[in-house]
Amino acid sequence: MRTFFLFVFLHFSAVLLAQDRCITVGYLAGKQPGSPEAKAIAEQGQGKNNTQRQGNDDAVIRIPVVVHVLYNDATQNISETQVRSGIDALNRDFRRKAADTSNTPLRFRSIAADVQIEFYLATADPFGRSTNGIIRKQNSRIAWMADDKMKMAAQGGDNPWNSKSYLNIWVVNLAGGSGYASVPGCAPETDGVVIHYAAFGTLNTTAPFNMGRTVVHEVGHWLGLKHIWGDAECGDDGVDDTPQQGFFTKGCPSGFRSSCNNGTQGDMYMNFMDYTDDACMNLFTAGQRSRMRLQFAEGGWRASLLQSRGLSEPWMQQAALPAAAATLYPNPAQDKVTIQVGQFLIGKKLSLFNSQGLLQNVETITSTLHTLSLAGLKSGVYFLRGEDFLQKFVKL
Numbered sequence: 001m002r003t004f005f006l007f008v009f010l011h012f013s014a015v016l017l018a019q020d021r022c023i024t025v026g027y028l029a030g031k032q033p034g035s036p037e038a039k040a041i042a043e044q045g046q047g048k049n050n051t052q053r054q055g056n057d058d059a060v061i062r063i064p065v066v067v068h069v070l071y072n073d074a075t076q077n078i079s080e081t082q083v084r085s086g087i088d089a090l091n092r093d094f095r096r097k098a099a100d101t102s103n104t105p106l107r108f109r110s111i112a113a114d115v116q117i118e119f120y121l122a123t124a125d126p127f128g129r130s131t132n133g134i135i136r137k138q139n140s141r142i143a144w145m146a147d148d149k150m151k152m153a154a155q156g157g158d159n160p161w162n163s164k165s166y167l168n169i170w171v172v173n174l175a176g177g178s179g180y181a182s183v184p185g186c187a188p189e190t191d192g193v194v195i196h197y198a199a200f201g202t203l204n205t206t207a208p209f210n211m212g213r214t215v216v217h218e219v220g221h222w223l224g225l226k227h228i229w230g231d232a233e234c235g236d237d238g239v240d241d242t243p244q245q246g247f248f249t250k251g252c253p254s255g256f257r258s259s260c261n262n263g264t265q266g267d268m269y270m271n272f273m274d275y276t277d278d279a280c281m282n283l284f285t286a287g288q289r290s291r292m293r294l295q296f297a298e299g300g301w302r303a304s305l306l307q308s309r310g311l312s313e314p315w316m317q318q319a320a321l322p323a324a325a326a327t328l329y330p331n332p333a334q335d336k337v338t339i340q341v342g343q344f345l346i347g348k349k350l351s352l353f354n355s356q357g358l359l360q361n362v363e364t365i366t367s368t369l370h371t372l373s374l375a376g377l378k379s380g381v382y383f384l385r386g387e388d389f390l391q392k393f394v395k396l
């Protein structure tokens with residue numbers, strides 16, 4: 001039975017990976033009326049006039065990123081190199097540096113934009129400690145739905161780092177699509193983007209989502225962009241310079257296509273906010289650039305990121321081991337010592353060091369009152385170290 005379910009799940013997610021680029025709309029539709037998300041969705045598409053006034057300066061915006069890799073097996077536990085390839089893909093496309101920008105049709109080249117937003121793995125965590133910006137967590141869940149459980153430690157996921165200071169990206173085996181995003185104004189505790197592990201970055205990824213553009217598209221949503229067709233037949237995406245378009249586009253079309261009487265412009269199916277294959281999308285427009293950068297203007301939903309210390313030098317030393325997590329007696333001791341520890345340390349290692357820091361003995365903690373023999377040890381000062389404590393004692 002277990003094997004059967006495993007097969008169904010793996011098959012399910014592999015098949016859908018080949019079909020559904022983005023499940024953000026379905027995810028947002030599932031939010032309760034009155035929730036922060038519902039409000040955020042209602043406000044999407046507004047502020048069209050604002051985009052003309054603001055968000056047009058040239059300062060490069062740098063965003064600290066933390067990637068939460070949640071895995072069940074080694075394949076899902078993607079390498080640091082693959083994680084970095086995802087960050088590189090963001091910078092490539094948000095700075096319009098991809099080689100395939102030359103595929104942007106001539107009629108759209110004058111509005112194709114360098115968004116001037118850059119992404120970096122965090123160097124300091126929310127406590128100021130050193131980090132490589134990648135968190136790994138193994139769990140028993142084989143696949144995840146677009147229901148935010150991957151963002152909750154209590155559900156086997158991993159809580160976000162403060163979303164006012166970091167872009168949180170969860171890389172998981174996502175069922176139903178290659179990614180989804182929260183939008184500006186969503187609840188801070190579930191803010192961020194979720195990407196299928198085989199669609200993140202440019203290494204070990206699966207076509208047609210193999211060039212890292214799933215995360216480019218989802219971060220577009222996270223910065224306030226709607227889909228190019230406005231999620232309705234000939235809908236409004238709230239951006240002036242994207243042509244009105246009938247529906248989403250799948251696969252890899254070529255040539256001129258027209259819908260909604262969009263005339264000589266035609267459909268912009270190569271926009272990052274369509275559903276086209278990775279190999280066939282290549283631009284954000286100047287209007288989309290303004291809309292995204294507007295999030296960083298004073299009072300904007302993403303403005304707090306400009307004050308983040310996530311890319312600073314770490315300013316805190318790693319926390320010292322607390323001594324109070326264990327009680328040791330007697331001290332001084334003669335032939336044995338007993339250490340009293342919490343239940344959660346049973347099964348964990350206990351290491352004994354001499355005053356020079358040389359390891360004398362390692363054993364496994366078997367009970368909350370664990371007794372250690374000191375037979376054969378010279379008189380002097382010793383240290384007992386467990387997972388979260390360090391205790392000093394004297395052997396007589």
Ligand SMILES: [Zn+2]
Pocket residue numbers: 022023024025217218221227
């Ligand atoms: Zn989308």
